[in-house]
Amino acid sequence: MGNDIVDGIAIRLGELFPGVEVHRNEIAQGFDAPCFFILPLRTAQTAKLGDRYFRRYSFDVHYFPRDGAGADAEIQEVADTLLLGLEYIRVGDQLVRASRTECEVHDDVLHFNADYDLFVLRERAKIPHMETLTQRQTTKG
16 A cells, blocks of 8 residues: 555656656665655554554655755745645545645755555455255244
């Protein structure tokens, strides 16, 4: 499920910023800016009724701006776009909304943090049904 969310984020980034590279899991040294890097941070699971579980997936999307003058303005523009643009992503055939989004800048790199919440059902082992049942009943009186 976590990989499906990474795919959903990457597809949405491609729609919002066509022509900007999106890296997953690893980023090579000597990369070309501007680019995005999607970093899964943590996954938390809480048991609910029956076979239902509530999962929260946390991500940090890095944005490396172009070098030179105007990088601060570019970072702010990208941050504004990400706050609204990554509110909803498509995971498989469903639309998932971010429960928390925030941005901060460290060392001229934008860090966009988002949490995506999902309910997950655990599949149970299928138990075969009885083939036949014979019932005998008598009454008094």
